Amino acid sequence: MPFEPIHPEKISQSVVRQIEQLILRGILKPGERLPSERELAERLGVSRPSLREALAELQDSGLLVSRAGSGVFVGDVLGxxxxxxxxxxxxxxxxxxxxxxxxxxxxxxxxxxxxxxxxxxxxxxxxxxxxxxxxxxxxxxxxxxxxxxxxxxxxxxxxxxxxxxxxxxxxxxxxxxxxxxxxxxxxxxxxxxxxxxxxxxxxxxxxxxxxxxxxxxxxxxxxxxxxxxxxxxxxxxxxxxxxxxxxxxxxxxxx
Missing domain, CATH: 1.20.120.530 (GntR ligand-binding domain-like)
Known part of the structure; x- marks a missing residue:
């Protein structure tokens, strides 16, 4: 039978998918600064470790960019x-x-x-x-x-x-x-x-x-x-x- 076990999605992956959708839909724009880690974790209702894991993945993919002392920004993906x-x-x-x-x-x-x-x-x-x-x-x-x-x-x-x-x-x-x-x-x-x-x-x-x-x-x-x-x-x-x-x-x- 063509069925497979259902595996619950990791919280960090849910965060990744939400931010990806916001960028895809043009709601988050290139160069836009994300809220602070504390504020973003509160808005999403997730732990800070889960948020950090998601942000790291998005930075690795180039969708987000971290700037020392300034915060995390949407990457210049239009370039x-x-x-x-x-x-x-x-x-x-x-x-x-x-x-x-x-x-x-x-x-x-x-x-x-x-x-x-x-x-x-x-x-x-x-x-x-x-x-x-x-x-x-x-x-x-x-x-x-x-x-x-x-x-x-x-x-x-x-x-x-x-x-x-x-x-x-x-x-x-x-x-x-x-x-x-x-x-x-x-x-x-x-x-x-x-x-x-x-x-x-x-x-x-x-x-x-x-x-x-x-x-x-x-x-x-x-x-x-x-x-x-x-x-x-x-x-x-x-x-x-x-x-x-x-x-x-x-x-x-x-x-």
Whole structure:
């Protein structure tokens, strides 16, 4: 008969599985510090020796990293998504920018559609809360604050799609975006008029999601990223024209 004895799972393995799930689901993020050993043991309801055994296993696997005098942190597991060589290649070629936006349009359109259908009421509340923070930041002069909430808004939609592969892949790509590998996001938020258009586009996305309009949410995301693509293309063209004009001026002035 195809039956095997049931062996109770060690407490440390239960801890390992819970922390793995939190990382897998994107709840614990790369670089995030875990609570102290005493506090974590209390929250989990386990002994400190069992907790230490679990943490040691997670550190051996690379999911957690211990820093002397600072504590235990979630490892930078996203760093393996793209090699340093490939990142340098991305940053040196304009075509990577537009390929990146096209990829985002496809993936995030799908994520928005899934979020409208599969997202829980709490997922949608998270998205709405971040949008409201973006609205509040819109009134401030520093565009970097609004740009930061823009990234958080898009990632919250991906989280609400409940696809862990998409989540970690896109979170890795957003980290490169935050680091300016693809383009400087703050450029998009410099002009007040453009900031207003972008906010309206995010409002349209949010409204569709809150109404659980899957088709509308996907269309709104695709329209938004189409606008971003066109704006970046126009900016690149304007920079090329300015470079040519500067050469003409230098020539006229005998430089």
């Amino acid at each position: 393996s998504a793209f090699s340093e060589t490939l990142v340098r290649l991305f940053s040196g070629h304009d075509e990577a920018v537009f390929d990146y936006i096209a990829f985002r349009r496809d993936m995030e359109g799908l994520a928005a559609e899934r979020a409208a259908i599969k997202g829980t009421d709490t997922d949608l509340k998270v998205i709405d809360t971040i949008f409201k923070k973006m609205e509040a930041a819109h009134t401030k002069r520093n565009p970097a604050i609004e740009a930061g909430f823009d990234a958080d808004f898009h990632l919250s939609i991906i989280e609400a799609s409940h696809n862990v592969i998409m989540l970690h892949m896109m979170r890795s790509m957003y980290q490169l975006l935050r680091e300016g590998v693809f383009y400087n996001r703050q450029v998009m938020f410099k002009q007040r008029t453009t900031r207003g258009v972008l906010l309206d586009q995010h409002r349209t996305i949010n409204d569709a999601l809150q109404a659980r309009d899957a088709t509308g949410a996907r269309a709104a995301v695709e329209a938004h990223l189409g606008f971003v693509e066109e704006a970046l293309f126009d900016e690149a063209k304007a920079e090329r024209h300015e470079a040519i004009a500067q050469k003409r001026l230098d020539h006229e002035e005998g430089r």
